[in-house]
Amino acid sequence: MTATAIKPKRVLPGFSLSLGTTLLYVALVILIPVIALILKGAQIGPAQFWAIVTSPRTLSALRVTVTAAAIATVFNAFYGLLMAWVLTRYDFPGKRILDALMDVPFALPTAVAGISLTALYSANGWFGAPLASAGIQLVYTLAGVTIAMAFTSIPFVVRAIQPVLEDLDPALEQAAMTLGASPWQIFRRVVLPAIFPAWLAGSTVAFARSLGEFGAVVFIAGNLPFKTEIAALLAYIRLEEYDYQGAAAIALVLLAFALVLLILSNWLQFRAARHLESKG
Amino acid sequence: MSITIENMTKSFGSTAVLRGIDLTVESGELVALLGPSGSGKTTLLKIVAGLEWPNSGGLNVNGQDWLGLAAQDRRIGFVFQHYALFPHMTVRDNIAFGLTVRPRAERPGKSVIAAKVEELLHFLQIAHLGDRYPAQLSGGQRQRVALGRALAIQPTVLLLDEPFGALDAAVRRDLRAWLRRVHEETGSTTIFVTHDQEEAFELADRVVVMGEGRIEQIGNADQIHDHPASPFVARFMGATIELPVVLSAGRAEAPGLDAGRLPRRALPDGPATLFLRPADITPVADPSGRWQVSRCTSNGAILRLELTDGAQTIPVDLPRRALEAKGLERGARVILRPETAAIFPGPRPSQAASAATELPRKEKAQ
Numbered sequence: 001m002t003a004t005a006i007k008p009k010r011v012l013p014g015f016s017l018s019l020g021t022t023l024l025y026v027a028l029v030i031l032i033p034v035i036a037l038i039l040k041g042a043q044i045g046p047a048q049f050w051a052i053v054t055s056p057r058t059l060s061a062l063r064v065t066v067t068a069a070a071i072a073t074v075f076n077a078f079y080g081l082l083m084a085w086v087l088t089r090y091d092f093p094g095k096r097i098l099d100a101l102m103d104v105p106f107a108l109p110t111a112v113a114g115i116s117l118t119a120l121y122s123a124n125g126w127f128g129a130p131l132a133s134a135g136i137q138l139v140y141t142l143a144g145v146t147i148a149m150a151f152t153s154i155p156f157v158v159r160a161i162q163p164v165l166e167d168l169d170p171a172l173e174q175a176a177m178t179l180g181a182s183p184w185q186i187f188r189r190v191v192l193p194a195i196f197p198a199w200l201a202g203s204t205v206a207f208a209r210s211l212g213e214f215g216a217v218v219f220i221a222g223n224l225p226f227k228t229e230i231a232a233l234l235a236y237i238r239l240e241e242y243d244y245q246g247a248a249a250i251a252l253v254l255l256a257f258a259l260v261l262l263i264l265s266n267w268l269q270f271r272a273a274r275h276l277e278s279k280g
Numbered sequence: 281m282s283i284t285i286e287n288m289t290k291s292f293g294s295t296a297v298l299r300g301i302d303l304t305v306e307s308g309e310l311v312a313l314l315g316p317s318g319s320g321k322t323t324l325l326k327i328v329a330g331l332e333w334p335n336s337g338g339l340n341v342n343g344q345d346w347l348g349l350a351a352q353d354r355r356i357g358f359v360f361q362h363y364a365l366f367p368h369m370t371v372r373d374n375i376a377f378g379l380t381v382r383p384r385a386e387r388p389g390k391s392v393i394a395a396k397v398e399e400l401l402h403f404l405q406i407a408h409l410g411d412r413y414p415a416q417l418s419g420g421q422r423q424r425v426a427l428g429r430a431l432a433i434q435p436t437v438l439l440l441d442e443p444f445g446a447l448d449a450a451v452r453r454d455l456r457a458w459l460r461r462v463h464e465e466t467g468s469t470t471i472f473v474t475h476d477q478e479e480a481f482e483l484a485d486r487v488v489v490m491g492e493g494r495i496e497q498i499g500n501a502d503q504i505h506d507h508p509a510s511p512f513v514a515r516f517m518g519a520t521i522e523l524p525v526v527l528s529a530g531r532a533e534a535p536g537l538d539a540g541r542l543p544r545r546a547l548p549d550g551p552a553t554l555f556l557r558p559a560d561i562t563p564v565a566d567p568s569g570r571w572q573v574s575r576c577t578s579n580g581a582i583l584r585l586e587l588t589d590g591a592q593t594i595p596v597d598l599p600r601r602a603l604e605a606k607g608l609e610r611g612a613r614v615i616l617r618p619e620t621a622a623i624f625p626g627p628r629p630s631q632a633a634s635a636a637t638e639l640p641r642k643e644k645a646q
Contacts, residue, residue, distance in 0.1 A: 194367070
């Protein structure tokens with residue numbers, strides 16, 4: 001008695017080929033650079049690593065980066081929520097154009113963004129001149145760094161919330177209305193819980209992106225050590241000085257930040273969304 | 281709480297959805313709005329709820345003008361077609377929602393709300409589900425929670441939009457009896473929307489048949505079934521066979537038709553249309569009959585015939601063991617003897633206009 005194993009046929013051909021290609025790509029483009037960075041960092045040794053990371057200039061750069069990114073993210077979280085709300089809830093002429101404009105920071109080379117922001121906010125720019133006459137200077141300050149970060153990361157928030165808001169069943173809000181809830185109560189107790197996971201995810205990614213932003217920031221920041229020098233630029237400077245270990249140590253700290261944020265965001269989303277899966 | 285709707289119209293853009301609705305619902309009554317999709321029944325319900333606004337007309341509840349009131353202030357219980365339960369809240373929190381959003385001065389205390397919710401959970405027979413989330417419930421359970429949430433605010437009026445539309449047949453029958461009981465025990469004035477005749481007739485005190493933004497007929501099952509007020513109602517109630525006849529002294533006449541069993545009607549002489557159900561026609565064997573059996577199938581109990589006179593093909597159902605069924609096979613010639621029918625003056629509407637209501641069988645046969 002011999003039993004022949006029946007091999008189930010897959011509907012779509014080329015599974016192994018497509019999976020293999022994907023894995024190879026992920027390995028080459030994402031995994032290997034990250035591993036190389038970690039290995040490079042591991043060669044430094046804990047004592048020296050600590051010395052590099054806690055040197056006043058590195059600490060200052062990290063502080064500038066995190067502060068500016070945090071301010072930019074808080075701003076974007078609220079402004080992005082408002083943008084997504086306007087784009088999904090109202091119909092007005094030019095809505096599609098506004099919607100398309102939201103992608104400009106994605107598409108624009110960050111260096112171009114940095115140069116135009118600098119031109120706008122410099123002492124003789126369109127915004128900079130009136131601000132300068134009021135005694136406010138934005139370029140070469142932390143505020144400038146924040147503006148550049150906010151500019152490049154806003155689409156992450158908008159594009160994360162928008163589809164969720166679009167899919168939100170209007171009957172939920174109507175139900176709350178018939179039950180006597182005020183507009184604010186409807187937003188606070190029905191809409192916000194529904195979009196919260198997406199909002200959180202979008203804001204976290206925006207924050208991670210701001211931490212690593214380079215091109216848009218370096219032009220407007222002026223890069224004064226201990227004042228407006230960001231961590232990514234400091235790593236670049238170390239590299240220019242052939243100080244590979246210094247560069248790797250700073251890069252590792254940024255990587256750790258990003259990883260922790262991603263894990264935190266996923267965990268919070270999982271917690272917030274755990275009751276929402278429908279059995280169909 | 282009696283509801284009076286007067287001359288209400290509503291259009292979305294250039295599409296008229298309601299074309300002048302007049303309706304009074306008495307206090308404590310259970311009324312069904314019955315009609316095909318696009319008849320405006322859900323729009324009417326949403327206007328009563330304050331979720332849509334009419335272009336013109338009046339809406340009075342116990343003498344109060346509701347068109348000046350926001351949905352929040354009408355205190356209605358609305359049950360949505362797909363329940364619209366808040367997915368991030370437990371069953372308990374869903375039911376308590378309407379009480380917890382009251383202004384602080386009117387809001388009952390926490391323990392009062394909890395007791396009220398507990399009472400409703402028992403009343404709705406879902407006491408064991410209080411801590412679940414909507415995603416963890418079956419369709420019938422969700423429906424009960426949705427009704428509990430609506431009842432928690434002690435609504436003046438209960439409105440249900442296709443309450444059983446998304447449920448399977450067995451659960452649907454269960455919930456129907458249950459809803460009737462809930463209605464009787466709460467004594468609330470209730471309006472529900474459905475496209476299911478059986479549901480409407482079984483559940484409601486009165487059925488309002490709607491078509492294309494108008495009320496076509498109001499009545500109970502027997503009235504609407506036996507005396508449809510318009511061709512639309514006749515077709516909607518299953519009288520899908522339309523025969524052109526000539527009225528003479530109140531009696532319908534047509535070749536191959538024996539209308540002897542139909543009562544005389546006080547209608548003017550002239551062309552008219554006879555509306556018939558497949559089961560209300562007895563074919564009588566007649567060698568020189570105008571109609572010929574073109575197809576004959578049986579499901580054991582019922583014999584389904586297709587009869588043709590060359591121009592028109594009609595379906596006829598009769599019990600297989602009936603005397604008249606003897607000798608009816610393909611090719612046999614018969615005349616039609618309607619047992620009951622609706623007659624409306626005027627020629628039969630054109631093929632194009634009535635095509636939608638005709639049976640697909642017919643097209644196949646041609």
